[in-house]
Amino acid sequence: MTDPTRPWTAFYGASVRKTIDAPAFRTIGDFISATAALYGDQPAFTTCLPNGMNGTLSYAQADEMSDALAVYLREIAGLTTGDRVAIQVPNCLAYPIAAMAVFKAGCVLVNVNPLYTPEEMAKQFADAEPAAIVVVDMFADKLVEAMQGHPIPNVIVTRIAEYFPVMPKAIVGAVQKYWDKTIKPVTLPHIRLPEAVKAGRAKHAEMHNALESYRQSIEPDDVACLQYTGGTTGVSKGAMLTHTNILMNMEQTMELIEQFEKGKEVALTALPLYHVFAFTVNFLGMFSQGAHNILIPNPRPLTNLKRAFENYKITWLSGVNTLFNGLSGEVWFQDTPPKHLKFASAGGMATQGVVAERWEELTGKPLLEGYGLTESSPILTFNPFGKSRVNSIGVPLPSTVVKCVDEDGADVPLGEPGELIAKGPQIMKGYWKKPEETAKTIQNGWLLTGDIGVMSEDGYFSIVDRKKDMILVSGFNVYPNEIEDALAAHPGVEEVAVIGVPDGASGEAVKAFVVKRDETLTKDAVRAYCKEHLTGYKVPKMVEFRDELPKSNVGKILRKDLRAEEQAKVENA
């Protein structure tokens, strides 16, 4: 029977539960230990470097090491339940050990982008007030400046080649130190990760019930993670994701995917684990499947992924539009697309239709787009395998309701655009120390996404725009995404952003900022191309060529910055 308020459940596979009442585990720590017991000596994580050097942890090792580090954090570093622990490392073996330890210790994980500037770090530290940080040696030098506002008493330093075999570890270390010169001396008092693990292990041997006592100190609705979000909408805020939020979202997402075979998948994680998408889906989701997770510390340039694709039989990968677009353009990838791939998942930003088509043609396997927000741990909707639709974000996950509403919060008629709002067990508890922001974002239990979407008759959603990016041209509503999508299909266009600019005649006019792929591209050619594909009022009145477009640190094009530039021009004129 199909629920009339959730028509999309008709597209769920036969074995998919439409509703998940409660997570299978009480806390993330419980989930980790139980899963590790199931897969024991099977490989859980492998860091794969561009030259093929690698280090691997089995399920059992990851479990044991994170136990030890949890004891270290509590007993030696002196942390207590609810204390925040920052993790600032690129994808490498230290990440799973540290993150799992934080959960087991009953502390709160704060993911920090390793590429942040000291000022950005300082802001986040001042807000989250972490009591400890696990940081990679390459970026540890930034800590001194970043800690001026809020000093972090416990610093644990790790390295990219952590837990590699001796020879590769020595070579990678020597190359980083003497050739790349990416490792600067750590001047702060600190302890090395393996030392901390060793110390915790010794302590654990004396206190057998340590972990059980931490476990009992937390409840399923306690915050597990402060996930910082949204330079795009204003101040950076920490979304409080609880153990239940994260466990549920992982389970909801995995529930919808019936193609995974437990204990047999090999996942490629090129997206950074500090990002909520990779965190929930790649890190925890694939762990729940008993998968072998290949971690890529730095996917730039994309040839850095070549050895990983050659040496491991990748069955699944996740990424953003940029990754799929880029890989499809690499000759080595075109020559040898991954043979064992089942499908790929895309999220984080809109996946362009042309990119998905090219990817599917090349690999012969679907590229399934999903959608979500940091505030929803993050997944809200996904395209079901075999039933994916182009330019659609798919259908809501089990136990999730999504609908489109107008400015007053009333449901819009079917097929009409409206702001997407969502309800489900994955919706955050609120923003950390920001009740007013929380009240603006969560109303009557619904998460206001700020994205304008449309629901099809049978329950598929697509995003037409972000709420405030809409352009009003002589009474016509124009959504920049549509024009950007059209222009992105032009072979001479590398990237494009479209905004509305004040214009006497039409109130607002469409302006396109284009980064050329083909140097010979002209403004007239851009407009002519748009005319071919779009109704007259949508064709950009102005075209400006740029060398690059302003972006947020997660790669979203910042239309608001372009708008501000245009506004300034008008004011100065």
Place this chain on the structure above:
Amino acid sequence: MVGPLEQAILALMIFVIMLGMGASLTPRDFTLALKRPYGLMIGVVSQYGFMPLIGFILATTLPVSDPIKIGILIMACMPGGTTSNIFTYFSKGNLALSVLMTVTSTVFGVILIPVVLVLYAGALDLDIPRENIIATLVLLLVPVAIGMVLRKLNANVGAVTEFMGSMLAIFFILFLIVSWIPRNWEFLLTTTWATYFGSIVLGLFGFALGYGFSTLLKLHPRNARTVALETGIQNGPLAIAIIAFTFSGSEAQSIMAVPVLYSLFIVITSTMVTFWFRRVNTANEQPLPNGLL
């Protein structure tokens, strides 16, 4: 010249280097290169079509003695050497294609070298030392195969072997240059400018023609770099062996001036070309917008 001990050390070094090169490859690299034999064919044409022609033009236009003319011609007709694989590796070229090109040009060489020499040098009757040809192939293929197996068995062992091999390769290149000059100082001072010119320009023209030809035929830049290096870099030691087998006394000594000079300068020019190719490769990398990746 080179003593037996030095020769053994050099052979051992090449073996270890090629082991490392092999560890960077997978069987799929070879099947891909074989599936599109276009690159390979272009390679054979530039190797035995262009190079001998360049050699012939140089030999007939430069004011050099007869033995030098013979030396230039022989040098121009040689197949690709192992050093071409090393430089291809460092140039981020297609190493599998390079190895295959070296193998084909060496195997074909048994027939093609005499044919081409007869074509350009008339009645020049040369002995092709088959042992040397076989030795070249063994020294190339055996370590490459072992290297590939090592990588397949354990990616870390493969990657460490590759790293060691490439480090040794850099040392090897420096060693060739540094040890060669003092040993041949006297010889360098007494050689005429035309002989220098012929020996140096032969390789340079080879690079240029190989690169131009394959770019013209729209080979991927990576493969064009490979063909360029493969065409320009000849098997110097094989030329020396052929001369030693065929000629004797002072005549052999004079002819040998060309491969000896060539062998020194090709290492220097290849190094420069490699630096340039690496720059080109980096410049042509796909631009990735700043973002999540």
